[in-house]
Amino acid sequence: MDADAVILELYGLRPADFTRARDAYVAEARREKDAEAATAIGGLRRPTLAVWAVNLLARTRPDLAEALLRLGTELRRAHRELDGERMRALSHQQHQVIGALSAEAARLAAGAGERLRETVLGEVGEIFHGLLGDDEAARRWAAGRLAKPPSVTVGFEGLEPAPGATPPPVTPTPRPAPVSAPAPARTPAAPARSEVDRGTAVAKRAAEEHRSRTAAAREGAAEASAALRRTEHGLAEAAAARDRAEGEAADLREELSAVRQRVEAARRAASEARQAYRRAERAHAEAGRTAEKAARRLDELTRGED
Template sequence: MDADAVIFELYGLRPADFTRARDAYVAQARREKDTAAAAAIGGLRRPTLAVWAVNLLARTRPDLAEALLRLGTELRRAHRELDGERMRALSHQQHQVIGALSAEAAQLAAGAGERLRETVLREVGEIFHGLLGDDDAARGWAAGRLAKPPPVTVGFQGLEPAPGATPPPVTPAPRTAPVSAPAPAPTPTAPARTAAAREGAAEASAALRRTEQRLAEAAAARDRAEGEAADLREELSAVRQRVEAARQAVRETKQAYRRAEQAHSEARRTAEKAARRLEEPARRGLTRGRPIADPHRYP
């Protein structure tokens, strides 16, 4: 069994159809004695509705997926080079691109029979934001095989400024100091500015990493809760199907009982009619015959 092809197919299915198809492929792999494929496929968790929607976008609109990949590459380069002006411009572009991709994903999902609620749309936007900072996850998503949401990030985890990178010089605005003003403080030298910038960037990166860790833990907890909720929904659906089947069986049993009662009533009426027909000749004979005289009345 081609496990990669099966995995690609499974992540293209709607979440409601995922578990049944996965279990069928696992059973087939076991029948074929393909333990590796059975393990690889059996370990897949059902994707959330948001993950399915972004995978649908990547499969349907690869041009949009490539645009997000390019934007992520440019954002990471600007971060490494400490190019604040470029970062601000790309950040504005990022919000526009994520908004457009989220709207397109919602439209594609609706066309496939799934209407995305507001909470799911927010998750879709968070996934696109996370993909900008995670190149590996972005590549998997562009191939239509994203398995779970990437960690929610504030910046770019694991990306430090490039060695020797310095922020672009800031030209101070000219000003005329009052005559009575004290002498201005000495202007920091370029190496000092560089060291301060690196120290600030390191502190910001550490703060971002702490924030990202907390967000990642919250996202993992959310994923676990969604998975458990999905399993419970499947169990509830199965119970409802069994209850409906039992109700149908009760209805059919009642109908059969009513038919049996009707048949019994008809059989009883038929038997009564037959008995009356058998008794009629005897009654007619008694009516036509004359009574025998009592021999003791006439000597």
């Protein structure tokens, strides 16, 4: 069995159809004695509706998936290089891209028969945000095989700047070429001093701009880290709520199964009671007929004796 092809097919199914199809493929792999495929397929977890929607987008619109991959590469490069100005520009772009991708995922999901609620749309946006910081997860998603939302902690907060990275250098204003004295003079100090002062002023301005850009880069990185922490907290709360809901749903399914079993047992008991009642009726009728025969026979015997 081609496990990779099966996995790709499974993650293209709607979540409601995933578990039944997965278990069927596992059973088939076991019949074929393909233990490796059975293990690989059996270990797959059913994707959430949000994960299915983003996978659907990657499969249907690979051009949009590639655009998000490029944006993630640029954001990670800007973070490593402490390029605050570039990070701010890309941050504005990422909000626009994520909004457009979320809307397209909702449209495609509706076309496939799944209407995404606001909470699910929020999860979709968070997944796209996480993919920008996790290149490995982004590659799986682009192939339509994302199994679960990427962890936000894998994003830019854990991406350290490259060793020795500094903000892009500021190009200082070129100094004018020194002017040669027309003739030897005993005191050329004034012109030389002027050149030194100009060079010093240029260097100071460059240093100030350098410090300003560094501070801006650090400020941008701090803002991004704070935003990621807030997002991580929100995702943790959402995941906890989802786990609670899934647990309650599992309990309800078990309770429903027990009720169905009791109903089925009651139906069987009622059927058996009806059959016993019919048997008793037949036995009663047979006993009546036997009694009538006995009465007639007794009557005949009595008349014979007379």
